[in-house]
Amino acid sequence: MLDIKFIRDNKDLIKEGARKKHLEFDIDALIAVDEKRRTMLGSIEAKKARQNEVSAKITTATPEERQALIAEMQLVKAELATEEENFKEVMKEWQTLMVAVPNIPDMSVPEGSTDEENAEVRVWGEIPKFDFTPKTHIELMEALDMADFERGTKVSGFRGYFLKNDGALLNFALWQFVTDNFVKKGFSPMIVPSLVRRETLIGSGYLPQGEEDLYKTQDVDYLAGTGEVATMAYYSDEVIDKAKLPMKMLAFSPCFRREAGSHGKDTKGLMRVHEFFKLEQVVLCEADHQQSVDLHEEITKNAEEIMQALNIPYHVVANCGGDLGLGQVKKYDIEAWVPSEGKYRETHSASYFHDFQSRRLNIRYRDTEGKLRFVHSLNSTALPTPRPLISLIENNQNADGSINIPEVLRPYMGGRSVITLNR
RNA sequence: GGAAGAUUCGCAUAGUGGUCGAGUGCACCACCUUGGAAAGGUGGCAAGGGGGAAACCUCUUCGAGGGUUCGAAUCCCUCAUCUUCCGCCA
Numbered sequence: 129m130l131d132i133k134f135i136r137d138n139k140d141l142i143k144e145g146a147r148k149k150h151l152e153f154d155i156d157a158l159i160a161v162d163e164k165r166r167t168m169l170g171s172i173e174a175k176k177a178r179q180n181e182v183s184a185k186i187t188t189a190t191p192e193e194r195q196a197l198i199a200e201m202q203l204v205k206a207e208l209a210t211e212e213e214n215f216k217e218v219m220k221e222w223q224t225l226m227v228a229v230p231n232i233p234d235m236s237v238p239e240g241s242t243d244e245e246n247a248e249v250r251v252w253g254e255i256p257k258f259d260f261t262p263k264t265h266i267e268l269m270e271a272l273d274m275a276d277f278e279r280g281t282k283v284s285g286f287r288g289y290f291l292k293n294d295g296a297l298l299n300f301a302l303w304q305f306v307t308d309n310f311v312k313k314g315f316s317p318m319i320v321p322s323l324v325r326r327e328t329l330i331g332s333g334y335l336p337q338g339e340e341d342l343y344k345t346q347d348v349d350y351l352a353g354t355g356e357v358a359t360m361a362y363y364s365d366e367v368i369d370k371a372k373l374p375m376k377m378l379a380f381s382p383c384f385r386r387e388a389g390s391h392g393k394d395t396k397g398l399m400r401v402h403e404f405f406k407l408e409q410v411v412l413c414e415a416d417h418q419q420s421v422d423l424h425e426e427i428t429k430n431a432e433e434i435m436q437a438l439n440i441p442y443h444v445v446a447n448c449g450g451d452l453g454l455g456q457v458k459k460y461d462i463e464a465w466v467p468s469e470g471k472y473r474e475t476h477s478a479s480y481f482h483d484f485q486s487r488r489l490n491i492r493y494r495d496t497e498g499k500l501r502f503v504h505s506l507n508s509t510a511l512p513t514p515r516p517l518i519s520l521i522e523n524n525q526n527a528d529g530s531i532n533i534p535e536v537l538r539p540y541m542g543g544r545s546v547i548t549l550n551r
Numbered sequence: 552g553g554a555a556g557a558u559u560c561g562c563a564u565a566g567u568g569g570u571c572g573a574g575u576g577c578a579c580c581a582c583c584u585u586g587g588a589a590a591g592g593u594g595g596c597a598a599g600g601g602g603g604a605a606a607c608c609u610c611u612u613c614g615a616g617g618g619u620u621c622g623a624a625u626c627c628c629u630c631a632u633c634u635u636c637c638g639c640c641a
Binding site: 166169170172173174176177178180182183184186187188197198199200201202203204276514 | 620621634
């Protein structure tokens with residue numbers, strides 16, 4: 129959500145932003161509805177002012193005066209009822225348009241309409257050359273009894289999976305390693321709900337646009353696709369002490385995605401599953417563009433450090449305008465090398481929003497002048513699981529089908545350096 | 552799942568149809584008093600929207616949404632949340 133005053137004063141900026149994001153948005157329609165809204169509001173408020181004025185008079189009026197005043201008010205009341213009915217309609221239209229106004233992408237965001245036009249900004253690590261035919265993570269994990277996909281679908285349905293034995297241990301090791309790493313950096317670890325209310329999802333910008341990709345329960349609650357949702361809403365309708373900013377949180381949660389638009393894509397293995405886990409960085413800072421930019425780079429680096437420690441080759445791309453969400457100002461994706469596919473696949477996403485989310489969620493702080501301002505928000509994956517296991521396992525495989533455990537994970541894996549079937 | 556009670560300006564509370572433009576205490580801020588402090592005294596102490604160059608005017612908000620009424624913190628309905636009790640339960 130953007131400020132309506134800002135929208136009125138910066139029509140062209142909004143238009144240009146929508147163009148860059150390849151979104152259809154009729155700004156003139158919004159401005160026209162807003163005009164209407166303000167005119168009606170003026171008329172309604174004048175009538176209410178009269179009501180208040182007369183109400184005060186009625187108490188002290190003589191019985192005759194009283195009758196006359198009440199008669200007048202009955203008239204005003206009837207007029208007000210019609211006007212308010214019309215006003216409600218206009219407000220509905222206004223709200224619908226307001227939540228659809230896209231945030232303005234940063235100047236540095238590359239032009240483009242799909243992820244194919246994302247711009248590579250850095251490459252890290254060496255793509256492994258195998259002197260044997262490398263196996264897929266599915267083959268490796270099944271052979272090592274680390275995962276069971278057949279029983280996964282039997283029990284859970286399409287895209288279901290089980291992680292077991294070293295597969296499960298490796299996953300636990302990753303969580304623990306990543307958590308330790310971020311706690312050292314001053315992030316406060318949180319385990320956050322996935323089952324959230326509708327308003328919560330509207331707050332972070334996933335609804336009303338993303339209805340299709342969310343699971344819904346019979347209690348009109350939803351299953352969130354990321355811990356960002358609950359973590360952002362944690363401070364909704366609150367005023368945060370400025371001294372506590374920037375506030376850095378590491379949220380752990382199960383994540384659920386219907387993958388409604390991806391039927392037939394990545395149907396095998398751990399690439400695209402309905403149910404996964406994620407450690408997510410969520411940051412709130414002061415309403416300052418440069419601070420947002422600096423923190424955005426910082427949380428991207430934080431995520432990269434994890435990939436480096438795990439020795440997974442990756443590159444970072446700056447997402448093009450068309451690949452940005454409604455509220456995002458800028459986004460980097462980290463994509464990890466997947467040997468069996470011979471390409472990089474997304475594992476992380478780091479974005480900043482300015483006050484787009486905090487306006488919807490009403491998260492504020494008091495600045496040095498004592499004025500209440502909306503905080504800026506950012507978030508980035510710290511590490512999801514199990515998707516990066518694909519790269520971790522495939523890149524670290526040996527000719528005999530065993531898997532080398534990255535050094536940083538060994539303390540969490542009983543000191544072992546390699547995963548073999550017989551241990 | 553059932554029953555009862557509750558939700559008021561940071562906290563605690565008053566308030567059962569007009570004088571509530573919400574009182575009081577605590578906390579907080581400023582000033583007075585003091586060598587300094589405490590105590591005491593005086594004053595201040597919300598957010599959001601609309602109009603206006605500004606001074607200022609005005610509307611909304613007593614958990615949320617509806618309703619009754621000329622008028623609702625107060626009466627009625629629905630919902631949310633919390634507390635206590637019963638039932639069930641990892």
